[in-house]
Amino acid sequence: MNPMLTKYCPLFFAFLMMCAFRSSGQSYGLGFAGHEVVQEKRTGLDLSLERPMCFDQSFELSFDLSFVPGQADYFGYIFRVIDQQNRNIDLIYDMRFLENKHFKLIVGDKISDIAFDISINSLYKHWHNLKLKFDIKKQELTMVANGKSYLQKVSLNKSCYKVLFGANNYKDFKVKDVPPMRVREVKITEGNKTNFYWPLDQISGVRATENIGGREATVANPIWIKKMHHDWxxxxxxxxxxxxxxxxxxxxxxxxxxxxxxxxxxxxxxxxxxxxxxxxxxxxxxxxxxxxxxxxxxxxxxxxxxxxxxxxxxxxxxxxxxxxxxxxxxxxxxxxxxxxxxxxxxxxxxxxxxxxxxxxxxxxxxxxxxxxxxxxxxxxxxxxxxxxxxxxxxxxxxxxxxxxxxxxxxxxxxxxxxxxxxxxxxxxxxxxxxxxxxxxxxxxxxxxxxxxxxxxxxxxxxxxxxxxxxxxxxxxxxxxxxxxxxxxxxxxxxxxxxxxxxxxxxxxxxxxxxxxxxxxxxxxxxxxxxxxxxxxxxxxxxxxxELWLSKNSWLMLTLGALLLIAFIVLYRKRKEKLHQPSVVGQKTVPHVIEAGKELEKPETLSDMTSGQSAEIKNAILLFGDLQLFDRDGNDITKYFTPLIRELFLVVLLYTIKWGRGISTEKLTEILWFDKTADSARNNRSVNIAKLKTILEKMDSCQISKKTGYWKIIFEEQSVKIDYSQYLNIVNSKGEIDKQRINELTQIIHRGSFLSNVEYDWLDAFKSEISNEIIDTYLHYANTVKIADDPEFLINLANYVFYFDQVNEAAMIIKCKALVHLGKHSLAKTKFETFCKEYKAIYGEEYKQTFQTILE
Structure with a gap:
């Protein structure tokens, strides 16, 4: 095929695909998790992970931006651009100042003259297009927001750049302050030509598709907006x-x-x-x-x-x-x-x-x-x-x-x-x-x-x-x-x-x-x-x-097909003219491939996630919703009837907590107290037989009464049980360190203990676990100075609040850490919220003042 058709036909088909997909709805983009989650869970988008982006002339970065409503802290980095001279150019949303210029462009270590504002309510409800132009000829940066331009003189050369949105871990330019924002339609234009285009219209994955040059971007902790419109x-x-x-x-x-x-x-x-x-x-x-x-x-x-x-x-x-x-x-x-x-x-x-x-x-x-x-x-x-x-x-x-x-x-x-x-x-x-x-x-x-x-x-x-x-x-x-x-x-x-x-x-x-x-x-x-x-x-x-061709899509495809036909007709007419004899000899420009350069193997999803989220097999998860996975990684929780589920849990917890298991008399008292002895015996036999059948789907896990007590027999090396791992951590308080705290957090991150089931006999377990978690976190917090790791202590306090929303010690730790970081207004807000919740629960005012707890 002629090089011109080779070059432009894919663009036409890309246009058709974009039209078809866009016709199905405009709910797409990438959401960014910010201060509402721990640092490791915040979202980052790297457009230049594999190699920097190099430009020979002026270029422009453009994207659509909106904010997620209902969050407490909107301070953070929209994007960070880093040149070869290690100079950073950052767009920051600064919620601390009230002079109606919350967006600020930072160049190096200085605040530039570019500062502007967009109504916070408008940011909640609408998308806003922002553009940053790098003009090498005029030696200036131009920020365009809502049709208004803002200029800053700055030295610019032909260079290569790292382009990062939100959180990043790049060398000395690491950033974890991220506003709860949404970004889409990211484009980089050089001259009058769009070289790169990331629509960010995916529903899953840690790679963002680029539609022109095939240059994928990488995403950490993505929140895909289309997924939010598809997944409850x-x-x-x-x-x-x-x-x-x-x-x-x-x-x-x-x-x-x-x-x-x-x-x-x-x-x-x-x-x-x-x-x-x-x-x-x-x-x-x-x-x-x-x-x-x-x-x-x-x-x-x-x-x-x-x-x-x-x-x-x-x-x-x-x-x-x-x-x-x-x-x-x-x-x-x-x-x-x-x-x-x-x-x-x-x-x-x-x-x-x-x-x-x-x-x-x-x-x-x-x-x-x-x-x-x-x-x-x-x-x-x-x-x-x-x-x-x-x-x-x-x-x-x-x-x-x-x-x-x-x-x-x-x-x-x-x-x-x-x-x-x-x-x-x-x-x-x-x-x-x-x-x-x-x-x-x-x-x-x-x-x-x-x-x-x-x-x-x-x-x-x-x-x-x-x-x-x-x-x-x-x-x-x-x-x-x-x-x-x-x-x-x-x-x-x-x-x-x-x-x-x-x-x-x-x-x-x-x-x-x-x-x-x-x-x-x-x-x-x-x-x-x-x-x-x-x-x-x-x-x-x-x-x-496979089902993307909606009714509207056919209309757009038809329009696109007509445009393609018109293009081919015009191209052939132009070709006929070019083939007429010419006085000047024509030179053919050959298509050259540089020798010695092989195509790089693209990084796959499995390459990126290996070691991070291995498939769960042969496991029993009790934190959050109860889940059992068999030897092949299939979720077998669905085979539990309500009675078999309770039977399994009472035997398992009595086994792990006290080692000996549970007696037949105690089991009958809990599950079949309203039955005669014969009826209880028959019910027990039938349901234990059903439970054995379910557990046979797992390796090294079975119910037994060899010791005279009903027990769940399992090998710790073969069967992963998060409750057992949890007990190993909380029962070693003298050895608690940051690594063990992180391990504990990883376990409870799924949710509170057996959050989807409630039994009278289970209340004691749940209460004890909540108290143990709080004590373990606070025990470790008392070993750390506020100045040494204030961000970690804030996260630790947040996890305590998950189990006890009016825990006084956690409130004091969080307020002191926020003050140490200079976030006085957030500290005061947290204190006032605590006082309101304290009064709602206990019916009396909290005795201490904000200044008192900081002393």
Whole structure:
């Protein structure tokens, strides 16, 4: 092929690919972890790891920038450029000064004349294009931000440069101060030609693809924004005594968990978690209760249909307006749908299930006069539960569910897939259309998110015929029977009336929120799991390379193909002219490859990660969620039923903690206290046999009773158990050093001990482990002077707060270390936060002052 076509055809195909991918959405870029994580976990982007970038003429670095909202510290390095003379040129965001010039360009050891500002709220909500021009002819740097230019005279020569964003470990230019930012569309232009282009539009990996010259960049601790729009993040797990319900205040982005004794709040933006105890008596919540927040009146309601009870919460007085009548019979209305109608100031409750009957009833509670009404409705509506409801101006959309035409559970119950609209004014149901499931049958989480302007909705579906289920977000149309999968799946333990899931949307942060509740009747504990996904969600087809041709993509491909054809036609005409006889002899410029230069073998992902994140095999992980991996590295936790899981844990912990294991009598007392001796014996035999089968998938790990006690027999060299490693560390306090502290941190970094399970007998283990971790950290902290390692001590204090948010010793350590680093305002903020939390927990003011703790 002619060199010209060889040169430009790939560019056309790259253009086509970029158009196709961009058409699927603009949610991409690289997020940077900053001061909110320890130094080793902060994000860095190196455009020049393998070799510096060399330029013979003026060049320009450009990129898009935005900030992550809700963080405490935004100080740090946007980028650092280093020339061959070891001179650094840095763009820094400095949050300490108030003269409205937070962005500063540093040249060497001096602050240049280039300083500017962008509104912090605008940085949260929008992308901003920044350019730094290196003008060799004029000997000046030009910074362009939001269309404004800022100049700085500086000596510039033809040189080679290191280009680094965020954190880096390069020689004497190491940087760990990183603002919580997002970067995309990084380009380097020389003259009028773009030589390098990193869109940063990946979903995973530690290599950033470069689309023109094939020069990959390396990323440390990447936070891929596209991944944040595709993968749900588990942000909080809470275990609550008794039953609970949930609601969201969208204007504050506060997710509420309504419990028997307190109102728990999790803020989606900041991640702050707090509890507000009731000043009235406990609310004796009953199974099947639900809650709803109306953003118009800013009122939080809780209701229970069987008692005709609607109670609302007074945030000032911290009281509920009405109490429950307890005890009461089991509800007849599990999983109904609900919405608040501002048109008539009423709460509407639709459908539900109870006593083997599916419901089609509609109840109306008129808030101003506190009256109930059973609404007579018109139109077709099949009795159901497990439906999704989304409110609109004139009523509500109701999608799918599970039920039967007669309402009788014994008469052909099945999954329902129609989308209906309930009109409040006419009290009429109207069926709009019916979906066709693409794979297995499914039901719906309780709510859906409606966007009437675009005529679309989002809802959560899940297979309702199995316990180990999963929630999947879908995007559908309000006008036609079509839907697409969006994002990845969320694990969901579905045990019918004991499980509940809901979907919310936060318009300010553009985040979707999923919460799942699972109530264990045996322990009377509810486990709540909160997941967050950045919007707009990545459609499953957009996230899969093999399915990237969306509807819009075909339009762009067609346009691109026409452009390519036009280019070829013009090229051939030009070629015909060039082939005409010429008076001057033409010289052919040969394509030269330098001898002795072989192509370098590219560094692969496995090369970079070897030794850092080896595959987990033959392991039992107890910190964070319980996980077991077999000899081949497969996760076998899914084979545990709730009872087998508890049996395994009680035997394992008694074995590791005390060595001897657990007696049959004690095991029966814990697990089968409500059974007769024969029944307990049969249950024990059956479940131990099942446990043996599961453990056979691991090497050197089995359950035994050879000593007269039930024990888990394992070889420490063959089976990795993080709890055993943990005990080795905390039981050697006299030998604790920084390396051992880091090993401890690595273990607990997965989460608190068995965070996804709660048993009465386990409370003592959890309490003891929390105290041991705190004591170990503080024991080591007392051996280190603040001046010797203040950053490490700050991180150490943060881990103590993870287990005890009002630990006085950790607060003092952190404040002193922050003051030593010159971060006085952060130290004062931490102290004030501590005082507020101290008062909330203990009901009294913290006695010491800020100055006192620093002495």
């Amino acid at each position: 993040e588990l942000v909080k797990t809470v275990v609550i005594k008794g039953v609970a319900s949930t609601a969201l205040a969208p204007e504050k982005e506060d997710l509420y968990l309504i419990t028997t004794d307190s109102l728990i709040t999790y803020n989606i933006t900041s991640g702050q978690f707090s509890g507000l105890g009731y000043k009235s008596k406990k609310q004796q919540l009953l199974g099947g209760n639900q809650s709803l927040y109306d953003k118009g009146t800013k009122r939080l309601f809780n209701f229970y249909i069987d008692q005709k009870l609607v109670t609302d919460f007074d945030f000032t007085k911290q009281t509920w307006s009405k109490p429950y009548i307890s005890p009461d019979v089991i509800t007849n209305y599990w999983h109904p749908n609900k919405f608040y109608s501002s048109a008539d100031s009423s709460l509407y409750i639709i459908g539900g299930y109870g006593q083997y009957i599916y419901k089609k009833s509609v109840f109306r509670y008129h808030v101003p006069d506190s009256t109930w009404e059973s609404v007579g409705t018109k139109g077709e509506f099949t009795p159901r539960y497990l439906s999704a409801l989304g409110v609109s101006k004139k009523g509500a959309y109701i999608l799918g569910g599970y039920g039967s035409a007669t309402g009788q559970q014994i008469l052909n119950p099945k999954n329902i897939y129609d989308l209906s609209f309930f009109d409040v004014k006419s009290r009429t149901f109207k069926k709009l259309f019916e979906l066709k499931p693409k794979k297995e049958e499914f039901a719906f989480a309780n709510s859906m998110v409606i966007d009437e302007d675009s005529g679309t909705y989002y809802a959560l579906i899940f297979p309702n015929q199995k316990y180990n289920s999963s929630l999947q977000l879908i995007k559908g149309s309000l006008t036609e029977a079509s839907y697409e999968l969006a994002g990845n799946e969320i694990p969901y333990a579905f045990h019918d009336i004991h499980s509940f899931a809901d979907l919310f949307y936060c318009p300010e942060s553009k985040k979707f929120v999923t919460i799942s509740l699972f109530h264990d009747e045996k322990t009377n504990l509810t486990t709540a799991k909160i997941y967050v996904l950045s919007g707009p969600p990545e459609l499953a087809s957009a996230a899969s390379p």
